[in-house]
Amino acid sequence: MFENETQEPVDFTIQQLGPRKIASPYKAYQYVSDDQRTLYHTLTGPSSESLAHDPAAASYGFELAGPREKIYFDPSKIRCGIVTCGGLCPGLNNVIRAIVLQLYHHYGVRNIYGFQYGFEGLVPRYGHEALILDHERVKHIHQRGGSILASSRGPQSPEEMVDALERLNIQVLFCIGGDGTLRGALKLCSQIQTRNLKIGVIGVPKTIDNDIPYTSRTFGFETAYAIAAAAIRGAHVEATGARNGIGLLKLMGRHAGFIAANAVLASRDANFVLVPEVPFELGGENGFLPHLYRRLEDRKHAVVVVAEGAGQDLIQSEEGGGATDASGNIRLKDIGVFLRDKISEYLKAMGMEFTLKYIEPSYLIRSAPPQANDALFAGILGQMAAHAAMAGKTAMFVGYWNNQFTYVPIAAAVSRTKRLDPRGNFWESVIECTGQPRMMVNSPELLKSDRGSR
């Protein structure tokens, strides 16, 4: 499930700004204590050993999220800030709304600011005004896509940002963002520590690709693959609407194919799904193109789903190296356009008449409002983030594990990345569903891993 990197062991204890001495105004039936945890590893029996690949997590588990009996900050004095960074994702407004309403109604916090355009909002030279967030401002936003705070990519100077937090007297900053944002949040924490300040930094992980580790789920992901599944249906209609029709759909998934795989399982109309975790070749007896050709000969149509990070080695080898974007992400070559062209070339060369429709719905997916289950999930994430903040926790994010909301050190999240396991049960279900060969490669070593070619 994780990339095979050798990693520094991570300490899963959550950092605390200081002792909690204030009785919580939040009246819970049962408060949660810091030593309630959920297990990291839940499998037993043969082969489960090999899966317990993270000794630190295995021995610690994850701290349960929820209201603490004593809190650190005085609600009547605290000033909080919220920032959303990186690409849009369904549910951003729901997280914002839930943080604001939880702080406001259940803790009595009265000063909550929304910094606009991501970390830029904390840097004076951009001139972005902070929004005052209250009940009236947020009451309807959970039904809208995007972020009322807008966003931006890329880091800003931690020094300048902490300057701003000090100047504005902000005690807690909620950072809703992905991998890069969480790295930025850690740098903020360092700078805060250097200055010996008592400012909490609470993350809410945002990755539409669901590729952040130590949380089984992130908000917006389910909405993403639900809309993607509908797009696959469209691709299928197009494919079956023409002789040798091909519906080629490019989906998100820079490093992990979760959206593509889940969308395929939800729609059950795709015939090939290509993801970053499973290498493939175009030509050769067992390459993708001949398989596609045979499928067309056999059934007269085919639906191909490709995650944006799939087959990068193929493009690189043809087109050379890539650049990086403002967030430091490697700019991927466009596998969708590449495949579209390769398929066309190949089928023309084979003398087959065909119709190819290329579909790229990513922005329509990102900008959608969340579907019900993501709205629910994003809302609870916001509630739990507020509880963590008031308790004086810091350098952590809200996760989800074994159906429990959890608190996890940000340091853990950025230490590795989550991937589809091409040898696991889930991928097994995916290729059962498409009927594609397990490995579309030609070299004997790679093929050995494909015990069950069909």
Place this chain on the structure above:
Amino acid sequence: MFENETQEPVDFTIQQLGPRKIASPYKAYQYVSDDQRTLYHTLTGPSSESLAHDPAAASYGFELAGPREKIYFDPSKIRCGIVTCGGLCPGLNNVIRAIVLQLYHHYGVRNIYGFQYGFEGLVPRYGHEALILDHERVKHIHQRGGSILASSRGPQSPEEMVDALERLNIQVLFCIGGDGTLRGALKLCSQIQTRNLKIGVIGVPKTIDNDIPYTSRTFGFETAYAIAAAAIRGAHVEATGARNGIGLLKLMGRHAGFIAANAVLASRDANFVLVPEVPFELGGENGFLPHLYRRLEDRKHAVVVVAEGAGQDLIQSEEGGGATDASGNIRLKDIGVFLRDKISEYLKAMGMEFTLKYIEPSYLIRSAPPQANDALFAGILGQMAAHAAMAGKTAMFVGYWNNQFTYVPIAAAVSRTKRLDPRGNFWESVIECTGQPRMMVNSPELLKSDRGSR
């Protein structure tokens, strides 16, 4: 509303295969007679004269659709065929289903065949098998996008097709298709007449762009702009989600901007809409790019909707002439990609940081199932097509005018094309809604036509 071509006058009388001698098994409360009509021109008062630009239509009106008391074909003996041609459009299956169920249940026709892959299905060398269409085959298809008969582009030999109709003893062919298909259907009629056969050809006009004349509406069009409006909402979310965010959405509309204009009015979130009927320039004081720049300076975001046929002159002048596709349509240069690049170049040159998201939802729109009002409309079109067929009418299509279903000669439909009127009330409402200048051009003559620049 129509292109300014000088045209041969069209005879609006519907052709009839022969005298109707059979009492209809369809028991209507009130049968419709061939001389019931609806007016072509319904405006009075000043300036209405100039609108009455089609004397033949004005003096005739349109024959009302509906069941005739006497019919031409013997339902127990007739064999019918259905074919769907050209691009996909929401509602194709609904038309097919309604024709089949109407013929089957209300006339007692028992032999209905679906020819696959458009006109190819009538040409033996392609080897496409005809489907038998009955209640069981069609009962659930109205809920699915695409066409169960699939489709293809481009003409086939009328001789070969009439050979097939003769060989299979088909008396009526229903042709569901666009401009090109209707032209093909006319050629079929000629060939049928040459051979002195009694085979009816009934058209159901399919143009997602709604650009076929003498019918105020075509099926699938409303679904198209409804989904397009949702995509504009996505573009708006993207635009407002980033500093100087631009959502650029390309929609269908080869020659007519109806989908773009209607989607803009339905969503009310777009700031510029570019259509084939309204020329624009990129640069110069009053060009599109400076207007976009000023909008971004002013409001920090912009949504631009462009129909695929807009601004072709701009691309041609840069990139040279175009080719044609299998249907004989001129292959349009991609205005979306062109604009995306021009906007980027311009804003970079102006030193503005921006984020541009380019969205192209066309295949997702075409392949959707019809929304309720299109399902209703497509269903009645099918019912009316069946009535026309049994009455022995031919060389005609089912239209809609003044809220009435009508029968119109195919010859009329292919004589001209329908366009947005840039001087009419509808376009007025559109630019009220976007707030864009009436004309984004620089030459004094063109600008004179823009009385109300804002």
Place this chain on the structure above:
Amino acid sequence: MFENETQEPVDFTIQQLGPRKIASPYKAYQYVSDDQRTLYHTLTGPSSESLAHDPAAASYGFELAGPREKIYFDPSKIRCGIVTCGGLCPGLNNVIRAIVLQLYHHYGVRNIYGFQYGFEGLVPRYGHEALILDHERVKHIHQRGGSILASSRGPQSPEEMVDALERLNIQVLFCIGGDGTLRGALKLCSQIQTRNLKIGVIGVPKTIDNDIPYTSRTFGFETAYAIAAAAIRGAHVEATGARNGIGLLKLMGRHAGFIAANAVLASRDANFVLVPEVPFELGGENGFLPHLYRRLEDRKHAVVVVAEGAGQDLIQSEEGGGATDASGNIRLKDIGVFLRDKISEYLKAMGMEFTLKYIEPSYLIRSAPPQANDALFAGILGQMAAHAAMAGKTAMFVGYWNNQFTYVPIAAAVSRTKRLDPRGNFWESVIECTGQPRMMVNSPELLKSDRGSR
């Protein structure tokens, strides 16, 4: 199409508060003049005479809506009010938003007030505060169902309301509401005239049932039957999911069955549709219950759609007379529950085991946001209402006829009501689609009208 009442002839000329002397700040390409009209009656040929049943309308037609070159009110001084009355309807917020943005951006009006809770908002004793309506307040409301102004039923004293308009110095009141509201608006106009004031009253007709005459369409109606069609699909799934399954769906339609009829045509899954315009009997050889029984014997399932105003005579005769609600509408007996019970009794008596699912989706329909085509339509209605107001027109509403927006005297709208024509082509299409008998009655005279029983 209209109820057979003898009516006073209506004058279709629009009242005008006074001469228009101010050049419009709205810069149209082509202004509309008051004598541009669209025809009332558009049919020719046999039997069309009998349809021209409204000589006043036929000789006048309807004035075209749109911007006038000269206006009556000075935009810099005018104060406008908006009120929404009666039941909720999809699109209310869209009308409000379009009026506000049109007045604000295109005429420069700066004082627009929203009166809350319908006409109550103009009566001081209720204590409802008026909302200030500006760009910020309305910008997102077009995506939400209901009315941001809320509503109430029933009349208020015209004197008190005109007192309020005088006190607040309101020159134009936009009344968005149904039959009762338009009657109330007429009373306001009388009171205004009595006091010799120059206050315009502009109606936007709201009837989810689409039963207001002299306009072929009202906003929200299409959304209503679209959602109703989806509910019919649910009823069909329930019906086919059990042995002798019956899905019984009650829809809106107090006096007119348009929603039920359109929903049935859009879904094509219903087997019986009962509307107020077509009487039916329960028992007897040709009554509804035996027909339902035979359908179940034959096909094992049935979907029955009933409009709330259908079969009231049957209930009255069993249960006695009705009361009226706050709007003065006769409180209908619940035909849905009545039918549910009658069906159960009958089938039990016949010894048939069955499963009946009763579904009543009306509030879910009313409260939905408008679908795209209604959003578009409601938006233009608002734009046209603003044009009429600035021109000093009064005692009128914005209608739609022959695909043109029109201005119609309110007096015309309240002079009669619109009904489904059980002898017309549209109802013909509906019963073709359900396959139900034309008349489910037993008396010979009524049956005579059913030429085509099947």
Place this chain on the structure above:
Amino acid sequence: MFENETQEPVDFTIQQLGPRKIASPYKAYQYVSDDQRTLYHTLTGPSSESLAHDPAAASYGFELAGPREKIYFDPSKIRCGIVTCGGLCPGLNNVIRAIVLQLYHHYGVRNIYGFQYGFEGLVPRYGHEALILDHERVKHIHQRGGSILASSRGPQSPEEMVDALERLNIQVLFCIGGDGTLRGALKLCSQIQTRNLKIGVIGVPKTIDNDIPYTSRTFGFETAYAIAAAAIRGAHVEATGARNGIGLLKLMGRHAGFIAANAVLASRDANFVLVPEVPFELGGENGFLPHLYRRLEDRKHAVVVVAEGAGQDLIQSEEGGGATDASGNIRLKDIGVFLRDKISEYLKAMGMEFTLKYIEPSYLIRSAPPQANDALFAGILGQMAAHAAMAGKTAMFVGYWNNQFTYVPIAAAVSRTKRLDPRGNFWESVIECTGQPRMMVNSPELLKSDRGSR
């Protein structure tokens, strides 16, 4: 989480029809062995002891689902049957389709029968014909609600059913159904054992309420609360659309309030949610009605969501005892209508004018097609059911625990029932979201449990 019944301990080992000697034609990358398990209990730390209330489950865990290396049945000879029982639930067709396609494509099974109308389909006297299920029959059914096999309630004689299985030579019966169906399946197993037959019985649990124990999720549940959340939005629009508007929504949930609670969290528009697990009183200082009254005084609108099983004690005490339906379920009194009437009485007595809209969307929810995540889930359940069947497992159902698909003895599922924990974190989040008091009762003992009244 479970009801406090004293229970016989359950053995979690899965029964096996006999030794598995046939090499599986299904080529997995990694087969799953019977002793791979996932933990039942995953919490550690204080208070977790008390949660480990099921020693048998805790010591065993749950067997992992998936393909076994050796199978029991010869795919070329086996004949399988599928039956769907009880109420409709989104996803039934998806389970059917996945079982059929998995058996057909991956095991090569050629004889699969669908028994119609639940267990009735196995009893000759009903005369229901079995459907042949193959690729063509099932290919489009995953997009439709309901069950292509239809359903019925109530048990049938195990003897007659096993007679039918023997006569038809069925070796595996897939039973998709709820609590009652699983009990029926166990009786089938007994009868099979008594006759010493080798027939497998595989359950797929269907409960839209998600109240079956030992599986954290059942198909259709998420779709249900997603649609319910949209209905809450409608109720909210209605409530805010009138002065003292009340939207009262009744949802499913006979014994467990999961749908209501999840829908409330997803929509975040409800102010009160009443579930079977949390008793409440109507009157008295701290009863529901005074709380509702104060909310209306304060905010002028309220949304109330009630699960059908809530407050049964209140109705019983007024109206007397209940009856049972064909499945043996106690027929609940209608809490929705009861509350509607009680609220009206109370508010009238208090002299408050109000508007109450009562909404009951249950059949529209049950009959919907599954949303993406349920389609995905139902599909994998079907795949896993097929693997279990071929391996010769029996008397078991496919569950889901810790994000793993599992095999669980049916005996465990019917031994107890799952409930919302009113003292747990999830319910805590729900009442945070509504803002309602923890307990709306008046007696001091019950109130003690409400530590945090607000």
